[in-house]
Amino acid sequence: MGASLNEIKQRIASTKKTSQITKAMQMVSAAKLTKSEAASKNFQEYAAKIRSIVTHLVASQLSDLEELNDDSDLNGYHAMLATRLVKKTGYIVITSDKGLVGGYNSSILKQTMSMLQNDHDHQNEYVLITIGGVGADFFKTRGYDIAYELRGLTDQPSFDEVRKIVSTATSMYSSEVFDELYVCYNHHINSLTSQFRVEKMLPISDLDPDEDAAYEQEYILEPSEEAILDHLLPQYAESLIYGAIIDAKTAEHAAGMTAMKTATDNAKTIINDLTISYNRARQGAITQEITEIVAGAAALE
Template identity: 35%
Template sequence: MASMKDIKRRKESVSSTQQITKAMNLVATAKLQKAKQSVLEARPYFEQIHKTISSILATSQGINHPYLEKRDGKKVLYVVISSNRGLAGGYNSNVVKLVTKHIRENQNDSTLVIAAGKKAQDSMKKEKVELLDAYNGLIENPNYEEAKKLSEQVVDLFNRKDADEVYVAYTAFHSTLSQEAKLMKLLPLSPEDFKLENEDDNQAMMNYEPSEEEVLNYIVPKYVKSLLFGTLKESAASEHGARMTAMDSATNNATEMIDKLTLLYNRARQASITQEITEIVSGADAL
């Protein structure tokens, strides 16, 4: 059995750690409320653009556009969204595993990565994947202007055919206790992903001026911007939710450990007192 001094020192160490995890839990909870509201405010804009593209593809025929063209090459660009810090459970590792699994399964000719978050940047370097750029400040406080820069870089790489396919890896926010790592295809657009929910909406053919191609040329970059902005918002909320859950679990584990150490300390103290009494009685008998 460990000495009383060692147990007491261990108990103080765990108690100190518990105070830190409790503070981090409170901070994450406060940030989560703001991030959750931001996600809810951003969703309608993305949903409307998605509906507009769905309407164009459903009510038009024979559209030939670079954003819809499936290329033969296998140059793939991944936008990987993670956090800058750890202590968030499996939040970062789940996204990285999703990307690395996709890379191995598809055997790309070349793989490029744009990282949003230090954890993604570090992990991709370990995987020896070419890191094209990093937006580590973007995940802390996602804003539309920074998301616009990222989306313009992505669209430009696709238009110059430096990337034949573009994917974004992020963590979707479902609830405080539920977050899901996802890999979504950004470009080229697949008509199968833009089905109208109401089949009656695609009955009437529509005319676009100057043309469907020109409308897509204008709206698809906006769609990419809104999608990246939305995934950044979702990932930020998911990070706070994951960290809150992880710190709450760590705090509870620390409480259980303190209880066990308290029990061990009391047993050690009782054994010490019993030994002292035994020594006193033995000494008295000897006299």
């Protein structure tokens, strides 16, 4: 019985140490989440402004493109606005670089795989770009080719960190490596909830020409509208991708915080159960000792 008591005590001690670690990790993730939510809010203000500017500049093209189909002559319309015949699709899949984030990665990868299998007959119909080591390793293990990957993003990624992969994606679209681009990631709703999203980034199709009605004055453009759009539209597309990365990072921190809270709560439950078992075992040992003493005293009478 003594060995059993020592074993229970060791399990209680080790579980307490584990709960201290998970509690600390929960607090770290909570701090990261607060910073990410603030960064996401600031980005939304920037995104709204650049969207309004772009919408105003391309309003006439957007109105004309609504009346065209894939077989129409697209000359005179910017390539990032015009929908062309889709021969190959590009996907940016955003995951974390490591685990300890609950079902965050499995949710993204499971639903992405389901989408690829349902929408395509063969791997040569799409191009994969991955952000995060978990996703890259997942696809490589299963024999998928990855056109470009990015690992080791910081907890609060700056645009300079993702500039290369973002500009590479837009360049691949411009070079017709693929004809449309989607980003697959978990959208942050709140600290307990995230939602898998597949958002179309290219061609730019989420602009509404009716939003241009808010402008009462025209811009004075220098050197020309075409030259400005050649720089502004890729920048807008890159900002959309960057916004998805920030959103995904926020969801990752929320998932990490929730996972560590669950682990801490589970550790407390285990400690309580082990403490009850220890007390019962100790009580049983004491009772047995008393019984043996009483029996010995009775034998001497």
